[in-house]
Amino acid sequence: MQTSAASSIIAQATAAPAVAEAIGVSKRFGPSVALSDVNLAVNPGESHALVGRNGAGKSTLVAIMTGMVVPDEGSIRFNGQPAPSLSDRNGWRRNVACVYQRSTIIPALTVAENLFVNRQAEGSIISWAALNRRATELLDEYGVEARATALAGELDVETRQLVEIARALSIGARFIILDEPTAQLDGAAAARLFTHMRALQQTGVTFLFISHHLHEIYEVCETVTVLRDARHIVTCPASELSRDQLVEAMTGDARSSQAVAARPFQSDAEPILAIEGLCLAGEYKNISLAVRSGEIVGIAGSGNSGAKALGRSLFGLEVPGAGTIKIGDVSLPLGSVPDAIRLGIGCVPQDRQREGIVPLLDVGENLTLPLTHQLGPFGAINVTRRASIARDLVARLDVKTEGLGQPVSALSGGNQQKVVMGRALSTNPRVLVLIDPTAGVDVRSKESLLTIVEQGARDGRAVVMVTDEIDDLRHCNRVLVMYRGDIVRELAAGWAEADLIGTIEGIEVERAHEH
Numbered sequence: 001m002q003t004s005a006a007s008s009i010i011a012q013a014t015a016a017p018a019v020a021e022a023i024g025v026s027k028r029f030g031p032s033v034a035l036s037d038v039n040l041a042v043n044p045g046e047s048h049a050l051v052g053r054n055g056a057g058k059s060t061l062v063a064i065m066t067g068m069v070v071p072d073e074g075s076i077r078f079n080g081q082p083a084p085s086l087s088d089r090n091g092w093r094r095n096v097a098c099v100y101q102r103s104t105i106i107p108a109l110t111v112a113e114n115l116f117v118n119r120q121a122e123g124s125i126i127s128w129a130a131l132n133r134r135a136t137e138l139l140d141e142y143g144v145e146a147r148a149t150a151l152a153g154e155l156d157v158e159t160r161q162l163v164e165i166a167r168a169l170s171i172g173a174r175f176i177i178l179d180e181p182t183a184q185l186d187g188a189a190a191a192r193l194f195t196h197m198r199a200l201q202q203t204g205v206t207f208l209f210i211s212h213h214l215h216e217i218y219e220v221c222e223t224v225t226v227l228r229d230a231r232h233i234v235t236c237p238a239s240e241l242s243r244d245q246l247v248e249a250m251t252g253d254a255r256s257s258q259a260v261a262a263r264p265f266q267s268d269a270e271p272i273l274a275i276e277g278l279c280l281a282g283e284y285k286n287i288s289l290a291v292r293s294g295e296i297v298g299i300a301g302s303g304n305s306g307a308k309a310l311g312r313s314l315f316g317l318e319v320p321g322a323g324t325i326k327i328g329d330v331s332l333p334l335g336s337v338p339d340a341i342r343l344g345i346g347c348v349p350q351d352r353q354r355e356g357i358v359p360l361l362d363v364g365e366n367l368t369l370p371l372t373h374q375l376g377p378f379g380a381i382n383v384t385r386r387a388s389i390a391r392d393l394v395a396r397l398d399v400k401t402e403g404l405g406q407p408v409s410a411l412s413g414g415n416q417q418k419v420v421m422g423r424a425l426s427t428n429p430r431v432l433v434l435i436d437p438t439a440g441v442d443v444r445s446k447e448s449l450l451t452i453v454e455q456g457a458r459d460g461r462a463v464v465m466v467t468d469e470i471d472d473l474r475h476c477n478r479v480l481v482m483y484r485g486d487i488v489r490e491l492a493a494g495w496a497e498a499d500l501i502g503t504i505e506g507i508e509v510e511r512a513h514e515h
Contacts (some may be wrong), residue, residue: 017080019175019206020065020096025074026061034060037074038232040225042175044051047197047207049217049238052227053250053442055400055412058210061227062177065208067092078175090171097168101413101440102353103181105160107153111135113514114152115167116188142166143196158189171206176200177208180440182216187468187504188302194220213469214243226250250443262351265294265457265477270328272462273314274429283309284485287323289463291431296453298473299466300504301482308350310482311435311466312348315347316340317355327430342372346424348417350435356420357408364379364390364404369421370462377510393422416447432456449474468504470497 018041027035035057042048063069065076076083081130084091105114112135120126135148144162146155154161158205160396161181168176178197182190197220199206209221217224218238226233226249234241234247235438241249271290278287282339291297301307312318314325319335327343340347341499349355357366367390368375375381375389390404397418408419417437424432434453438446452474457463465476473479476491481489481503490502 001279014261016044018042018077019079020066020208021077022061023075023077024075025061025071027069028467029069031474033230035064035071036230038227040065040232040235040263042206042208043223045203045204045206045322046223046393046428047202047209047221049209049211049221049224050227051211051224051246051250052233053414053444055414056227056250056442057230058227061209062098062179062208062472066096066177093168094172095173095176096177097173098177098179099168099181102250103160103164105152105155105163107151109152110148111139111150111152111163111447112148113330114163115139115148115170117167135321138162138170139167143171143199156189158185158193161193163432165196167199169200174204175206175208177210179210180212181209181211182211187269187501190216190406212438212440212446214246214443217246218243224355228252247443256282259427262327265292265296267292267295269293272328273464274324274326275314276324276326278310278313278320278325279315280306280309280318280320283318283483287487289487291464293460293462294457295478296457296463296465296476298476298479299464299482300468300473300479300500302504304484305482305504306485307466308435308480311433311464312349314340314431314433314464315345315349317347317349333446341427341429342441344427344430345433346427346429346431347433348424348435350439352413352416352420352440357416358409359409361412362405363394363399363401363408363419366408366419367393367404368426369423370427386429386466389426397422397452412445414448416453417441421449425452425456430461431464432461432463436465436469437465437467438469438472439467446471449465470500 012043020042022038022040025035025038038061040056040061050058060069064071069085070086078095105139106117107255112132115135116131116136120131132148139146139148142147144166146159152160152163162212167174181193185193211217211357221238223235224238224246225235226243228250267290271292273291276288279285287310299307299310301424309318313320316335316339327345330343332343335338365388368386371389372381373387387404399418399422400415408416411419421437438449439452441449450472453463453465465472469475477493479491479495479500481491481500485504491500
């Protein structure tokens with residue numbers, strides 16, 4: 001929602017040139033058209049949404065607007081002036097900064113060193129006391145709760161993003177591009193980020209906001225621009241574009257954006273996955289639940305609820321201190337990923353880049369990683385067999401790729417997520433554990449991924465989906481809400497959004513305690 005202060009700043013700036021402009025920008029990579037005659041103007045003091053399906057051209061436009069890629073045609077202007085030459089990196093940094101979905105913070109350095117990387121010394125010698133003092137002043141100025149001397153690798157995702165924003169502002173940039181900033185944040189952390197954004201807007205900072213979470217567009221942005229198939233489709237005030245109209249502009253389809261109702265399943269079937277008394281210190285305690293064949297169970301909760309840690313525990317990525325996990329009648333050794341795979345669990349982890357894809361391997365290799373021991377005798381890989389399995393998965397999941405040999409890092413985010421999903425399915429698992437399975441993907445890719453989840457349930461798999469995405473949870477037969485390490489509520493399909501969100505945020509829980 002636009003604040004009156006932000007409205008005032010934007011109104012005063014109407015006669016001023018755009019903070020950043022892309023004028024008639026086109027770019028080709030070989031035979032592929034990445035952008036075709038695209039125009040974008042971001043006005044002073046506003047938060048401007050840039051949305052579109054994966055592959056629409058957003059990443060290419062950002063790369064051009066940050067001086068990382070040269071357009072084939074068109075130009076970039078900042079504050080009415082031509083962009084610096086590509087060799088003038090400091091000139092670009094004074095005009096624009098981008099906080100990417102993949103953090104550029106260097107984990108092994110302190111917060112202060114990250115804030116002033118490549119400019120630590122005011123003279124020829126670094127004064128660490130002065131550096132830490134300057135960093136503390138900068139953190140205080142922008143309300144970032146972090147110690148200057150803390151290792152950046154110890155920061156949570158939310159704080160890393162705020163440090164990156166503070167670093168950009170300290171260089172002089174007043175135009176910040178936020179690329180999927182909430183993909184790894186819970187609702188409370190996202191709300192705090194939006195509060196920071198609004199405060200910075202009041203000081204004249206301008207944002208280009210990229211997100212696949214469409215409700216965020218209406219919450220934080222005044223203007224929205226849609227790209228589709230490398231072309232500019234529409235730019236207009238966010239208040240004048242309904243959610244369904246926005247989806248139609250992104251996809252080209254006039255369809256409702258509402259998710260489908262969860263399908264029925266055999267409720268008296270024996271559980272495939274059974275959890276009893278599972279505990280993980282500092283995360284969750286005494287968790288028990290059962291998931292049956294064909295059932296999709298959602299687990300929702302804020303960042304400190306323990307929901308994500310529970311999902312990770314089911315696949316052996318965390319080691320619970322007590323409790324049991326059974327697949328059918330067989331107990332799963334806690335904290336063992338190989339045993340989880342062997343006993344029939346497939347997983348889509350939360351962090352696609354760190355725990356999902358292997359960037360240096362190609363699409364075919366990523367899809368078949370869990371099957372390496374099955375692809376030939378004595379550890380040798382039969383490449384023909386691997387290619388056959390990978391081609392089948394590419395077809396089933398509709399992965400958009402130039403071929404199995406294409407580096408997986410070259411795919412769009414949505415197609416990378418499909419590869420991670422395909423790898424989870426490659427072992428024909430009995431249980432699917434999905435942690436934020438549609439985070440950071442576009443509307444059409446989200447729809448495709450959820451269709452795959454539905455098909456997995458129809459095939460008789462038990463599905464656990466850990467997410468706070470409202471539309472994703474509508475596909476679940478029931479939703480368990482976690483709060484401060486406990487399951488506090490179970491909601492059957494057909495739940496009201498207000499009930500779900502109120503429980504996730506603890507409103508309903510605290511109200512119950514009062515009575």
